[in-house]
Amino acid sequence: MGNEAKLEFDQICENYINALYQGTTGFISYKAGEKEANAKNNIYLTYGEILYPSVNTLIEHLEINNQDIFYDLGSGIGKVALQFLLKTPVKKAYGIEASDGRHQQAEKVYRTVRQEFPELFSGDRELKSSRGNFLEMDISDATIVYTCSTCFSDELLNSLSQVFDRCPNLKYILSMKELSSKIPLDRIIEVDCTWDKSKCHIYSRPVQV
Template sequence: MISKIIDDELYQGYLAKVYQDTQGYQRYSLAEHTLYKDAGICITYGELLYPSAKKIIHEMSKDQNEVFLDLGSGLGKCALQVFMQTELRRVLGIEASKELHTQALTAFNQVKSDFPSFWEEGRSLTLICDNFLHADWQDATIVYSCSTCFTQELLIAIGNKINQQPQVKQVFSFRPLPSLKLPLKKVFAVECSWDSALCFFYAKR
């Protein structure tokens, strides 16, 4: 237990240093607001806190061949934590905001420079700047979304897209996905940058 606490403190201290100059909240112009709204993209920013990301990791499949995908990955904190604290070979993040995407790339490059061993044995951590409804999900088997502020229309669209991805085995969403065909396995509490939330965990039987 002591070593686990020390590991958590080291991880959190290092990640805080990596992200110390980043800014999640962005001031978008009226034109940008309109562009994102018309595309159905949510620009409200929030983050899952470190201890709750560990809760999700605990529930995830431990098979290293799984592919983790973060929909709306923001600064990339959750994707990076999953990459560093699991043996998954592939972790993906898709973010529509160029500003957030650029900052996430900078953070990831710093980690790769400091700890290149995480990328050994063909492991990859990939960021994509795109609307996740239109992007290639690259064989994702585990899908996560900090979806608290998503519209009902977007939640339905996410569920429909997952239904078209037969390889997806597990889904974590902070709001229910009404159209999703995967069965709901459990609901558990998580802590986020704005408040507590519920995580709806769907999984193949």
């Protein structure tokens, strides 16, 4: 694809995501004590989003092929996994989200995408949101993981690092907060989020041959 065509396609993707999510928000109100009760189970409900151009910046730093399996851990209303499906050749784009309301909104949008563009799913490609605590889900098939970990505790970051170290095919971890994973830190880049600029740590494991 030439540069102009790439820019045009990118604009189409951004407009499509904006249209799909019009009138939808992950910023929900909480019941009294809900956040504190969830934090005891390593679930940090505080919301915010990475912005579309910054997801593109992350994508540009990765080598992605049609066997890759992407997870967004704490996926909110599902924009990042959708952008990976639209903008990269990944085979699977999965989100895992603890908040049922956010997960339901993601799945509603994903159903629309499946209906409107079935060709995006040829070759067994998948786009899915699952509700639950990502620490309790099997992500052992992951090759790329992103987590907007800004509000996570040190305990959760350590547990996540251990989960990542048990994923045999993991090539990249993208995390706002620093991790203690054995996968080497490649670089730290600045990204734009709904609340401010943030650092994103990119961990990268050389591909085994």
